[in-house]
Amino acid sequence: MTRRPDPVIRLHDYVLSSEGYAVRLLLGFLGLAHQRVPVDVHPGRENRSEAFLALNPLGTLPVLEAGFDEGSGPQRIVLREAEAILTWLALRFDPARNWLPESPELQAGIAQWLFFASRDFAPLARLRDCALRGIPVDPAPFARQAQQALSVVEDHLCEREIAAEAADGGEGVWLVGSAPTIAELAVFPPAALAWDAGLGLEPYPALWRWIRRVKALPGFTVMPGIYPDFASAYAAVPIVTSAASGAPPASPHS
Numbered sequence: 329m330t331r332r333p334d335p336v337i338r339l340h341d342y343v344l345s346s347e348g349y350a351v352r353l354l355l356g357f358l359g360l361a362h363q364r365v366p367v368d369v370h371p372g373r374e375n376r377s378e379a380f381l382a383l384n385p386l387g388t389l390p391v392l393e394a395g396f397d398e399g400s401g402p403q404r405i406v407l408r409e410a411e412a413i414l415t416w417l418a419l420r421f422d423p424a425r426n427w428l429p430e431s432p433e434l435q436a437g438i439a440q441w442l443f444f445a446s447r448d449f450a451p452l453a454r455l456r457d458c459a460l461r462g463i464p465v466d467p468a469p470f471a472r473q474a475q476q477a478l479s480v481v482e483d484h485l486c487e488r489e490i491a492a493e494a495a496d497g498g499e500g501v502w503l504v505g506s507a508p509t510i511a512e513l514a515v516f517p518p519a520a521l522a523w524d525a526g527l528g529l530e531p532y533p534a535l536w537r538w539i540r541r542v543k544a545l546p547g548f549t550v551m552p553g554i555y556p557d558f559a560s561a562y563a564a565v566p567i568v569t570s571a572a573s574g575a576p577p578a579s580p581h582s
C-alpha cells in the first residue's frame with residue numbers, strides 16, 4: 329500500500345495576533361508539523377501587499393494554506409478566519425474528535441463560543457491593538473464592553489464550577505462539555521491577553537482558574553504576553569534541595 333504524503337500546512341501569521349495564536353495553540357495540541365510565514369503587520373503593513381491580498385482579499389491574519397491528499401488526489405485549501413481554521417484543523421486532523429466532538433449539542437455549544445470570541449471580544453481586541461501601537465483612544469467604552477464580555481465567560485465558568493463541584497470537586501471545568509474543545513482555543517487568547525489592553529483579570533477568578541487549566545494542557549504553547557503555567561511545569565519536575573549546604577533549591581531548569 330502506498331503511503332499518503334504528509335499534509336503541508338502553512339500558517340501566515342503575525343506574532344502578536346491573538347487570532348493567529350488560537351490556531352498556533354491547536355497546531356501545538358495536535359502536534360501538527362507546519363510552516364510559519366511571518367507577516368509584518370505593524371509596522372510593515374505586509375498584509376496590504378498585492379501578494380497577501382491575493383491570498384486573503386480582507387487582508388486579515390491568520391491565513392492557513394494546506395495541501396493534502398486523502399487518496400482521491402492532491403487538494404489545496406486556503407482559509408481565513410481563526411474560527412474556520414480551527415474547525416477545519418479539528419475535523420481533518422483530530423480523528424478522535426476531542427477538539428470538536430461529534431455530538432450536535434456540543435458542536436452547537438462550541439459554535440456559540442466561536443461567534444462570541446469573534447464578536448464580543450472585538451472591543452477588547454481593539455483596545456489591545458491601540459495600547460500596543462500607542463494609538464490615542466478613549467478606552468472607557470471599549471473597556472466597558474470588554475469587561476462585559478469577560479463577565480459573561482466568568483459567570484458561565486462559575487456556574488459550571490458550582491455544578492461540577494457537586495460531582496467531582498470542580499476540577500475539569502471547560503466551556504462546553506467535559507473536556508477542552510476549540511471553544512477554549514477561540515476564547516483563551518483574547519481573555520488571557522487582556523493585560524495587554526490594560527485590563528486586569530482580578531475580578532474574574534473562575535476565568536483565571538480556567539486559564540491555568542488551559543495552560544496546563546500538554547502541548548500548550550506561549551506567545552508574547554502569555555507566560556507558561558510555571559506551577560504545573562515545575563510540578564512535573566522533581567526539585568532537588570541541597571540539605572548539606574543549606575543552599576536554596578536548585579532550579580529544575582538551570
Ligand SMILES: N[C@@H](CCC(=O)N[C@@H](CS)C(=O)NCC(=O)O)C(=O)O
Pocket residue numbers: 342344345346347369375387388389390408409410411446
Ligand atoms: N475574524 C478574523 C480577525 C482577524 C484579525 O483582525 N486579525 C488581525 C491580526 S493583527 C489583522 O489581521 N489585522 C490587520 C490589520 O490591522 O490591518 C479572524 O479570526 O481571523
